[in-house]
Amino acid sequence: MNVMNIKRIAATISCSLMTVVAHAAVLPATQTDSQWFKDSAANVAAKAQVETKKTAKNVILFVGDGMSISTLTAARILQGQQQTGNQGGEEHFLSFEQFPRTALVKTYNTNQQTPDSAGTMTAMTTGVKTKAGMISISDTSLRGNCLSSKGNELVSLVDLANAKGLSTGVITTARLTHATPAAAYAKSPDRDWESDANLPAEAVANGCTDIASQLVMRDPANALTVALGGGRSYFLPKEVTDGENKAGKRKDGKDLTKAWVTNLSKAAYVWDKKGFDAVDVANTDHLLGLFNPSHMEYEADRNDDVAGEPSLTEMATKSLEILKKNDKGFLLIVESGRIDHGHHAGNASRALTDAVELSNAVKAAIDATSSDDTLIMVTADHSHVFTIAGYPKRGNPILGLVHDVDGSLALANDGKPYTTLAYTNGPGAVVGVRDDLTSVDTQNKDFMQQALIPMESETHAGEDISLHAMGPGSNLVQGVIEQNVIFHIINQAQQLGGTKY
Amino acid sequence: MNKLLLITLLSALISPAIALATPVTAQAAGKAGMQCANIQAAHLKAQYQVTNAKGHRWQMTLLRDGQEFIIQRDNTTFEQWTRNGEYVRYFPVEKRSVTYRKGDLRALNIQHDREQLYHVVSPALPANMAKTELKQLPCFSIQGFAGKVNGMESQLDWITSIELPQQFNLGAELSYQLLTVEPYSHEAFTVLTQNYQDIDFADVGDSESDPFIAKMINQGFIEHGSSGFYSSEGHAIEAQGGHGSHSH
Known part of the structure; x- marks a missing residue:
């Protein structure tokens, strides 16, 4: 540090002290004795002490699908109003809202002012914005056209983390083949190509494969360690009826759940809560869980599921137990996928209940990791036209x-x-x-x-969403950013080698 | 508390089907006599002629396969209720279908009376009406009932063995007349719903670029009048949608 800088810092500290002293001298007791005043002063003092390491061994990226800022506010109040002794609920914070770093994120796709999940998640996982509907394919390609996607495939965070020898995981309450989780591991010019039955002739002729297949039929060196969510029918042949009495969708006769167990070492496949609870973490290095033929249930309806489903918190906790076995570290991407669906249905209660459950899952992740070596980020892919209005007391x-x-x-x-x-x-x-x-x-x-x-x-909405971060590298989370910056924050913090940092 | 939305025996009253000109003359039980020995309650195809107070007539087909069943009211679409509690709307021309899972139905606050749909009229009706004549037709015993339903003097001829009405008159407002009933195999039922490109209703909001979905949304097919859900007043339930028919 040069002398000039030292002088500048000393002057700043000096001014700062004078300011505090001067203000303290003029503020009335009714102000300084206020709990609002004391709490906020303590908050600022704590922020002044924050020191952030630059390198993260582990990264966990939480994505609330459609989790607009108004969703955060309403979910915070909903959870707050359920707390014993609450003061109205507004004072409450979701688990991640007290993370030290926050940014606003611009979500538009390259072709849409108001985006979809495929384009937004591609931005987060590859560092490149693209068109709506495309999964980790650059926007020079045409949606739904396999041939045009060739040569435009983008390398994702999962690819980079696997190449570095880290463990990787993807969790969602939507289908694992749905756009948001898919962008973490698949490359497809159309988000709808979830099973081979959805592939048009052109895609088959030009060698494109479906998203479910891309999740399972990977090089073992680039395999996911953990994949938990819904979408079972996209992994099963149409001739097979699953444990919840739903037929598979695949026309190629492949049972990808069996392929997972066969192709990967120490691999397990579970499809219900009982099987999930019985997973032997110590002896499982590759876990596939498909808990519903389609999307998993809303958290509000989870107890009504036929075969039983784990909660997002339970899935995150179990995944971390497995991922932490790798001394090199891990990358985990967790999506709360049904906030979006609750909003689409105009049903705030279900959307908010799922957002609260996401908060619970983040809390579990905080408890299961160390802020010394783990960067946790919580964001959304896009907003919704959801408002908090009037002048309620x-x-x-x-x-x-x-x-x-x-x-x-x-x-x-x-x-x-x-x-x-x-x-x-x-x-x-x-x-x-x-x-x-x-x-x-x-x-x-x-x-x-x-x-x-x-x-x-x-519908979705076009305004910015938020990004909350704690842990090594979280200092990079600041200001108003493009959504694709999130890739670069993780890439740099976890030193994934995607660029020349 | 949200109103309880029930599908009632009035459901077909506001069917989008165009009134049929063909007069009803056949007595179903007798007409189906050649096949009736093989008819099982759980695997059958029953066709009804429905007539409303204005004299409009249309046909409705009920197909049963165990606890699953299909109802078809016109040629453009038919509806399936699965044993999993799902409601699936099929569009045969486009070979597309939309599945409303239980969670979707709850989120949209759509409730339906599965028993009434399975039996065309509520199977609780006989218990609330007075017995009249017992008729013995070639295939079926038919027990007559009479009494007030929804405040209207009504008559019901009930085929106990297959738990369906042979004739039901809801005052002068609505009548169901069984035209034919015949066995219907599991295999035939399965073929009906094969090779459809299905979409979860939850995914509709993310599928606006799908031409079929866009068309359906614009036409209001997915949630509006022809959804198959009707209120106890006989009005189409529009998933709490617009047109002033909220079911909050």
């Missing part, structure tokens, strides 16, 4: 009708009450006369929020 149930500060039921211009949560568009839209919600239990998990513009499915 502090502590008003977040899923409830708006009550004013005086406790009275707030009424709109049509003389009817309204909920705090709503959507700009979607299936809950009102055409004609708006329903009177006075006697409706809007906190029921099946309640569909009202919306403005009628659409069969509520």
Whole structure:
């Protein structure tokens, strides 16, 4: 450090001290004795002490599909209002909202102002933005055209981590072949090519393979250590009926669950909660879990599943037990996939319950790792048109009708009450006369929020989403960034060698 | 609390099918006499003529395969209820289908009365009506019932062995007349739903670039009137969608 810098730092510290002293002298006790004042002062003091290492042995990337900032706020309040002794719920934080580093993330695809998950996750896993609908293929290719994708395949974080000898894992509550998890391990010019039955003739003729096949039929050196989620039917032949009485979708006759066990060392395949709980971690180096023929259940409905499903938290915890066996480290990508679906259905309760479960999974990951060597990042792929509105009183149930500060039921211009949560568009839209919600239990998990513009499915939104980070390399998370910067943060923090850092 | 949405015996009242001109003359039980010895309640095909208060007529077909069943009201689409609690809507011309899993139905706050659909009318009706005449047709014993249903004097001729109505008159509002009933094999049932490109309803929101989905969304096929779900007032349930028919 040169003399100039030392002088500058000393001057800064000096000014800072003077400022604190001067302000303390003029602030009234009613201000400085306030718990708000004390807590926030402590918060800033703690931030001033944060030292961040540069290199991470392990990286965990959590992605809440469709987890807009309004989703975070509402989920935070929902969970807060479920805490004993809460002060209204607004004061609560989701587990990752107190991470020391945060950035805003621009999500657009190269061809869409409001993006889809394929393009956004490709940005995160490859460092390159692409078109909507394409999985780790650059945007010089055409969607749905295999030939044009040749030579445009992108190397992903999983590829790089495997090449470095790290263990890798992908977890989701959606289908493992769905766009977001798929972008971690597959390359496909169309997100819909989830099984061979979805491949058009052109794709077959030009040598493209389906996404499920790409998950399983990998070079063992580039295999995933852990893959947990839904989508079982995409891995089974159509002639096979699974344990939940659903036929497979594959036309090529391949049972990829068997191929997983056959092709990989110390490999196990589980499909229900009982099998999941019985996994012998010490003797399992490759774990495939497919817990539903399609997407796993919403967290709110999980207990109703026929065969039983693990929660996202349980999947993350088990995965970390396996991944941590590698002394070189690991890369784990965890998606909460059904927040997005809850929003599409205009059903805030299910979307928020899944967001809260994501928070629980992050908490489990924090507890199971060390912030000295593990970078944990939590983000979303895109937003939704989900709003928190009106002027509800502090502590008003977040899923409830708006009550004013005086406790009275707030009424709109049509003389009817309204909920705090709503959507700009979607299936809950009102055409004609708006329903009177006075006697409706809007906190029921099946309640569909009202919306403005009628659409069969509520849509994604185009505003920025957030990125929260803690651990080595988290100092790189700051400002407003393009989504593809996330790849470079991980690449640099974990020294994956993807560029010349 | 959200209203409980039930599919009732009025369901076909607002079927999108165009009224048929053909008069109903056949007595199903007798007409199906040659085959009735082989008819099992769990594997059959039953065709009904439905007539509403305005005189509009249309046909409805019920296919049973164990606990699974299909209902077809027109040539453009048919609906399946699986033993897993899923609702699948098929579009034969396009060879596409949309599956509503239980979680999707809950998220959309769509509830249906599976028993009523399986039996065309609620199987609880006989218990709430007074017995009348017992008729013995060549194939079936038919027990008559009479009484008020939804406040209307109604008559039901119930085929106990297959748990279906041979005739049901809901006042002057609606009537079901069984036209034919015949055995229907598991294999035939399975063939009906094969080779469809299926999509989960949960994926519709991410599939706007799919021309079929885009068309269906624009036409409102997926959730609107022809969804197969109807309220206790006989109105189409639009998945809490627009048109003022929220079911919150």
